[in-house]
Amino acid sequence: MDSINTRIKMKDKEYSIFVGSSLLNELANFIKENHNGKKVAIIIGENTNKLHGNKLKAELKELNPLFIPVHSGESSKSREIKEKIEDKLLDNKFGRDSLIIAVGGGVIGDLAGFTASTFNRGIPIIHVPTTMLAMVDSSIGGKTGINTKHGKNLIGTTYQPNAVFDDMDFLETLPDEEFRNGLAEVIKMSIIMDKDFFEFLESNNKKILSRDKKILEQVIKKNIELKKDVVEKDPFEMNLRQILNFGHTFGHALEAYNSYKIRHGFGVAQGIIVEARISVIVNNLKKDEEERIINMLKSFGFPTSIDRNVDTSKILELMKSDKKSRGNRPRFVLIDEIGKTKSKENNFSFEVEAEVVAKAVEECKN
Ligand SMILES: NC(=O)c1ccc[n+]([C@@H]2O[C@H](COP(=O)([O-])OP(=O)(O)OC[C@H]3O[C@@H](n4cnc5c(N)ncnc54)[C@H](O)[C@@H]3O)[C@@H](O)[C@H]2O)c1
Ligand SMILES: [Zn+2]
Numbered sequence: 001m002d003s004i005n006t007r008i009k010m011k012d013k014e015y016s017i018f019v020g021s022s023l024l025n026e027l028a029n030f031i032k033e034n035h036n037g038k039k040v041a042i043i044i045g046e047n048t049n050k051l052h053g054n055k056l057k058a059e060l061k062e063l064n065p066l067f068i069p070v071h072s073g074e075s076s077k078s079r080e081i082k083e084k085i086e087d088k089l090l091d092n093k094f095g096r097d098s099l100i101i102a103v104g105g106g107v108i109g110d111l112a113g114f115t116a117s118t119f120n121r122g123i124p125i126i127h128v129p130t131t132m133l134a135m136v137d138s139s140i141g142g143k144t145g146i147n148t149k150h151g152k153n154l155i156g157t158t159y160q161p162n163a164v165f166d167d168m169d170f171l172e173t174l175p176d177e178e179f180r181n182g183l184a185e186v187i188k189m190s191i192i193m194d195k196d197f198f199e200f201l202e203s204n205n206k207k208i209l210s211r212d213k214k215i216l217e218q219v220i221k222k223n224i225e226l227k228k229d230v231v232e233k234d235p236f237e238m239n240l241r242q243i244l245n246f247g248h249t250f251g252h253a254l255e256a257y258n259s260y261k262i263r264h265g266f267g268v269a270q271g272i273i274v275e276a277r278i279s280v281i282v283n284n285l286k287k288d289e290e291e292r293i294i295n296m297l298k299s300f301g302f303p304t305s306i307d308r309n310v311d312t313s314k315i316l317e318l319m320k321s322d323k324k325s326r327g328n329r330p331r332f333v334l335i336d337e338i339g340k341t342k343s344k345e346n347n348f349s350f351e352v353e354a355e356v357v358a359k360a361v362e363e364c365k366n
Contacts, residue, residue, distance in 0.1 A: 013160040023167040024059035038099040040065040043112040045104030047072045077146045105131035106138035113144030117159035124162040130170035132182025136223040141231045168213040184265030195339030242348040246333040247271035253318035269302035277360040283334040305366035
């Protein structure tokens with residue numbers, strides 16, 4: 001097989017991320033080699049199951065897996081669904097010697113990861129992310145979790161998988177909006193860490209949008225390496241990981257403002273616009289670099305401005321309650337130039353005066 005294998009090493013565990021096409025056979029072999037004789041459960045999103053379930057069943061037949069389809073959607077990240085999965089595993093005599101395979105987007109990955117981390121005090125899990133966002137973001141770093149009425153991801157664990165298989169074939173069936181949802185994180189990554197990668201995205205725009213598998217493999221592999229770099233240097237979210245929040249302070253507030261009816265990536269894309277503007281105002285980011293960032297977003301079909309009807313004061317209020325803000329004061333990742341963020345004494349996010357934030361938002365409106 002010609003998949004690209006990237007080893008990722010977290011503090012207490014090292015595992016492989018395979019990136020390629022038609023990887024299911026490789027996945028089956030990996031399990032036979034590394035988890036021989038274990039009972040296998042596949043926790044899979046319903047949509048993914050409809051589209052790819054038969055292929056999975058055929059390729060993994062020898063492992064005799066138990067399929068546990070889970071309703072697609074954020075509401076599945078709940079205590080109730082976790083309990084249902086656990087009961088299903090116990091009913092089927094799954095114990096310590098079991099393996100979970102999570103096949104789906106970030107919802108399935110977070111839910112299955114949390115379940116694996118507490119079942120029999122922790123059983124191995126292999127992630128098979130099937131959305132762009134899950135491949136480039138949620139399957140790396142080991143965060144798992146569910147939602148409660150008090151908020152998102154409030155209960156969960158940090159639990160590293162035993163392997164990740166990023167199979168480009170899944171991306172073929174992804175709706176356009178979901179595909180671009182993940183691309184926003186990729187664009188963010190290039191802006192905060194790697195100008196060459198930013199230029200690669202600029203020059204391969206058409207191929208990426210047409211989902212050329214070879215190019216997507218490169219994009220995903222590069223993105224994984226960048227995120228891995230950050231996560232390995234800061235496994236406990238002490239400091240450097242803050243840079244991953246570029247575009248997210250405004251982005252999260254905009255998502256909340258829209259009652260979570262916009263996809264996360266679209267919030268982040270607009271967050272990139274506003275936070276690049278803040279960087280122009282308080283951090284001397286050059287205007288032509290800001291323009292390049294806006295053009296990049298435009299070329300991938302994201303908005304290039306903030307809707308003029310957005311209530312700036314409400315957004316400011318929402319930013320204060322962002323979980324990353326300290327003492328009610330929102331913080332921002334600032335960029336010095338494309339590929340480089342500001343840091344000072346091991347701090348990577350900075351308080352910005354409310355007036356400046358409001359000014360930036362107003363200036364970014366259409
Ligand atoms: N753990 C982390 O570090 C981390 C990071 C970012 C986001 N997240 C979490 O990830 C979740 C969002 O993940 P997501 O954007 O992947 O959303 P998702 O899991 O809801 O998937 C989006 C939609 O795409 C469908 N889908 C999945 N794969 C498909 C395929 N191959 N073809 C067609 N349709 C497919 C799903 O059924 C769903 O309807 C959120 O819950 C968020 O909190 C976690
Ligand atoms: Zn994000």
